[in-house]
Amino acid sequence: MITFADGSLNPIQSGNFPPALESQAITFVHLDSAMLLDQVACSSNSEAALFRVCSRYESSLSLTHAKxxxxxxxxxxxDLQGEARGRGRCRELVLRSEGGMVLPGADPGSLCRARFLIPIMQLYTLYIDQKDNLRYLGHQGRENPENQPIAAGAGKISFSQLHSQVGVFSLQAVLELNSGKQLSFWSFSHIARRPVINLILNL
Known part of the structure; x- marks a missing residue:
């Protein structure tokens, strides 16, 4: 079952290509820390907050692809969504917090407490649908603007937490194919890397 951070159901549950009941899913967030934005000023009303931010590291910003x-x-x-205004190293951002896959929403009056912002460049869930397709479900706020098949014949995907004796946390992902073949991936930082996705595409 794919849910938002507040426990409510993601629309994919009742839409096209719903997840298989017996298959797990996992959500990934890719942040661009090189485009760290420091808050210079902020004001809010009952709906949104207006941030004035400047890049800490970059002389110019490209926020076009930020989710x-x-x-x-x-x-x-x-979890902030909205639009960017202006050009150059400093920008104005009109942002709301309705909550999404990773964090619940927040009261608009509290948003200015965010001292700096990090652009979210990718936010997606990997899951298996009811026709045994491994799918990439892209998220933006509470919407799913992208849903693409990655591989057919993927019978089941499951995840388990692993802890070593020295306290190191890792995650094991097991992809079971209808052909009987089984693929294991260790540590969730590996499963979303391009070589692994390319491997799945070429099975």
């Missing part, structure tokens, strides 16, 4: 922003405050993290 949203992770706001970092002293007390919590914020």
């Amino acid at each position: 949203g922003y992770l706001g970092v405050g002293l007390e919590r993290l914020y």
Whole structure:
């Protein structure tokens, strides 16, 4: 079952290509820390917040492909969606927090507590649908703008947490194909790398 961070169902559950009941799913977030944005000023109303931000590292910014922003405050993290205005190293961002796959929504009056923002460049879930297709489900806020098949004949995918004696956390992903072949991936940082996706595409 694919749900938002607040526990409500993602629309994919009742839409096209719903997930198979016996298959697990996992969501990945790719942040671009090189485009870290420092808050210079912020004001909010009952619906959204207007951020004035400047890049900490880059002389110019390209936020066209950002799927949203992770706001970092002293007390919590914020899932922020909206639009960017202007050009150059400093920008204005009109942002809301309705919640999504990773974090629940926040009251608009609290959004200015985010001291810096990190662009979210990719946010997606890997799952197997009811026709045994491994799928890439892209997210933006509470919407799913992209849903693409990666491989057919993928019977089941499951995940388990592993802990070593020295306290190192890792994640094992097991992909079971209808052909009987089984693929295992260790550590969730590996499963979304391009070579692994290319391997699946060429099975």
